[in-house]
Amino acid sequence: MTVSVWQEVPEPIQVEHDDAVxxxxxxxxxxxxxxxERGRDVxxxxxxxxxxxxxxxxxxxxxxxxxxxxxxxxEQMGREAAREILTMVRENVLRMRSLANRFAIPLEDGAAHLAETHAEARELEHWAxxxxxxxxxxxxxxxxxxxxxxxxxxxxxxxxxxVQPARLTEAIAATSGATLYDHNEVYAIEPAGECLLVRGRRAHIRCHRVYIATNGYGCDLHPYLHSIVRxxxxxxxxxxxxERLINVAGITENHYFRQLPDGQLFIGGARAFFEAQEYTAEDAVTPNLHLNLVNYLRLRFPGVEFEVERQWAGIHGFTPDRRVAVGFLPNERRVVFAVGFSGYGNSIGLVAAERMVALAxxxxxxxxxxATRFA
Ligand SMILES: Cc1cc2nc3c(=O)[nH]c(=O)nc-3n(C[C@H](O)[C@H](O)[C@H](O)COP(=O)(O)OP(=O)(O)OC[C@H]3O[C@@H](n4cnc5c(N)ncnc54)[C@H](O)[C@@H]3O)c2cc1C
Known part of the structure; x- marks a missing residue:
């Protein structure tokens, strides 16, 4: 996403905060x-x-x-670093659960990683x-x-x-205590004397630090981000x-599915079969991938009658090694980022945010x- 000169409102409001997220x-x-929580005005x-x-x-x-x-x-990182990631993820899952409980967001216990062949069963057992x-x-x-x-x-x-992810995010945003500037796409972060100026379509925000949490969308904010997140x-x-078919949500190598409380079957994935077309920031649905999803449901749950009720798309941020990257922009220690959750932001997003704040x-x-691992 970018902002044209025509889209900016004639006189964007000029405001000041300690930090801009x-x-x-x-x-x-x-x-x-x-x-x-650290007393900053955000x-x-x-x-x-x-x-x-x-x-x-x-x-x-x-x-x-x-x-x-x-x-x-x-294999990729060595056991010690992998264990550290595991510790973060376990902590993150507990924190997500506690936030969901605090905000009374509906949640369902359990999710099953599934093997589709005997070879995969052996791999899954090794994973366990x-x-x-x-x-x-x-x-x-x-x-x-x-x-x-x-x-x-x-x-x-x-x-x-x-979890119901939108309600959880909305609740965290609403209770954060920050001032929200919505419909305000940022197109530049500039030095302004001792401060930074965050230029958005409707508001120009003068602040001391900037936290970038745009995941797959934010590549246009700085060329460096292009090199680490896609x-x-x-x-x-x-x-x-x-009728009730799925007692526990399932994840296979290429698909994930669940049954919603009202009985709808919910399925996603299949990106690996359409790699070239899915490397995009375009939030659009495509008939070929959706046919794959529907066919997968028909293969695994044969004889079940259903129609397609809804389809949508979302944009991930993937890093080269498929793990989140937290760091400073080059030569600018007042701007930090946590991007590239590679499809697992619910598993590590809160802890990554905490690490980004501690870095800043x-x-x-x-x-x-x-992110220095990509230097
Ligand atoms: C289809 C799909 C299924 C997924 N399923 C799961 C799952 O089951 N479990 C899991 O853990 N993860 C899943 N993920 C990944 C997970 O959704 C993400 O990792 C997580 O939501 C990332 O959170 P975020 O806050 O970093 O990014 P986002 O939620 O994408 O938020 C980024 C925000 O930045 C805003 N933004 C972008 N550019 C600008 C700009 N220039 N100025 C101002 N604002 C800007 C955007 O409008 C957006 O609201 C899935 C992702 C997709 C797309």
Whole structure:
């Protein structure tokens, strides 16, 4: 997204705050909360409105997981760093649960990682054992949780759950204590003497620090962000209600699905089959990917009658190694970012926000989340 000279209002309001947080998704809303808790006066800015982005469009899985399975994380980073990520994710899941409870947001306990072949079942069991070795409580079993859908094994991790993600993000933003500037797309962050000037379509905000929480959308804010985060689309289909079929939400290598409280089947994923087309920031649905989603439901739950009721798309931010990046903009220690959640912002977004605030205010190294790994 960008802003043309014609779109800016004739006289944008001129305001001052200690800090400006750009992006009112779950990460920006929680960042604003943390900054207010430290007594700072905060502007929370969004191009649209709170939860307009991925935080209001995702599948609601809150999982003790990252994009790469735990054994792959260990291989990539070494056990110690992988364990540190696991610790963060476990903490994040508990914090998400406690926020959902605090704001009385509906949640459903449990989610099952599923194997579709015997080889995948062996990999899933290995994943379960590695998690257990590092202290997580995991249930692994052979067989199909839905009876006759053809899955070969499942793994459930303690505390994983499903949430209504838009309501949760809205509640965090609304109670953050920040001043909200919605419909105010930011197009420039400029030095202004001792301060920074955040130029948006409707408001120009003078402040001391800027926190970028735009995930996949914010690449245009600074060329450096282009090099570490890439917009990637995710699409979801929801059907008309059917009899209760899915007692626990499922995640396979390429699909994820659940059944909503009113009976609708909810399915997303399939991006791997359409990689080239899905590397985009365009928030649009495509017939080919949706056909894949519907066909997957028909394959796994044969004979069930449904129509498609809703379809939508959302934009992820993917980093080269599929893990969030927290850091400063080059040569500008007053501007920090936490972007590139790679499809797992519900699992690590709150802790990443906390690490971003600690980096900005205390210079504390974000550890394995540090963007310096891409230097
Ligand atoms: C289809 C789909 C399904 C997903 N399912 C899951 C899931 O089940 N579990 C999970 O953990 N994660 C899931 N994710 C990923 C998860 O939604 C994200 O990781 C998370 O929401 C990122 O939060 P965020 O606050 O960083 O970004 P966002 O929620 O995208 O917020 C960024 C905000 O920045 C604003 N913005 C952008 N540019 C500007 C600008 N220039 N000026 C002002 N504002 C700007 C946008 O309007 C937006 O509101 C899914 C994502 C998608 C797309």
């Amino acid at each position: 750009i992006g009112a998704g779950i990460v920006g809303a929680y960042t604003a909360t943390l900054l207010r 502007a929370l800015i969004d191009a649209r409105f709170p939860a307009a982005g991925a935080s209001g469009r995702n599948a609601g899985f809150v999982l003790t997981a990252q994009r790469e399975p735990y054994p792959v994380l260990i 054992r590695e998690l257990e070795a590092d202290g997580a409580t995991v249930e692994f079993s052979h067989g199909d949780p839905y009876g006759s859908s053809g899955y070969t094994a499942m793994m459930q991790i303690e505390n994983d759950f499903m 917009p990637v689309r995710g699409q979801i289909t929801v059907t008309t209600p059917v 205010l205390e210079g504390r190294d974000p550890g394995p989340l540090s």
